[in-house]
Amino acid sequence: MKKAFGPLAALVGVMFVAAPFVVANAPYESTMGLVQKIFYFHVPSWFAMFTAIGICGVASLYHLFKNSPKADRLAEAAGELAVLFGLMGLVTGPLWGRKSWGVWWQWDAKLTIALLLEMTFISGILVRKYGGPGSDKLAAAVGIFGLAVTPFVYEAVNIWRTIHPLTSVVPTLSAAMAGPFWFCVSAFMLLLVVLLTLRVNLGARQAALDELYLAQED
């Protein structure tokens, strides 16, 4: 993994530099025009967030039942990245909405649950930072709760009436739009892998430091 990390990080950098040019060549959407091109970064950021939540939830479950520090570090890293990618989605979405809906924000089901999901994972970070002893277990419970909420965020547009585009948009994309879209999804997923590797490594170093402190006290 260490050998592959450098080329992978370079590939992600190249993909993110190329992404605006790839998106610029995608056709305009008939009703929204230029602003619809935010879609190519907005939706992949949610895909990356949902993947990070999946990793966080599964690692949290493992840590709760097996008491694994490695799984805890993975859950911590993935939870932090869920916040990062969720923030991207929550910022790029209103920029798109301002033009296509005429408002920055709408308190409908989809947007409100997405905001609550972001706040859930921010609370997970705060629990770890200020929760004291046993906070890893509490944060794991928050991670599992976040994983349970995620399907509702995805399906909200199909369950409730909302002005947000439906989930049927992605499967029905034309070939000229699907190419740039999946290119951006790949870039975001690889970025998630790179950042997760870095963050897990940081967690491992912090754990090693804690071990050193304990050894010094003994």
Add this chain to the structure above:
Amino acid sequence: MYLRRLLIALTSLMLCASPAFAVQTGVGQGGFVPVDSVPLADQLPAAPLLITAYAFVWIAVMVYLFSIWRRLNKVEADMRALAQKMPQR
């Protein structure tokens, strides 16, 4: 005779007045109606919103990478400080 003159006068007046009715313009705005959102034609152009969205993603990644680098540096510095202390015991 008198009635006939009156009829001619009224008809002439009506005929003269008819163009005035024909060129009537729309009624002037008697009041302003407030709306919550700016009309579509006056909204911001799309390009700044698009550029802001893409720039935000870049900035968010850079800030996060910087935060990891800073935290890693602090851990490494603490480890070095601790390693220097340990042989002295």
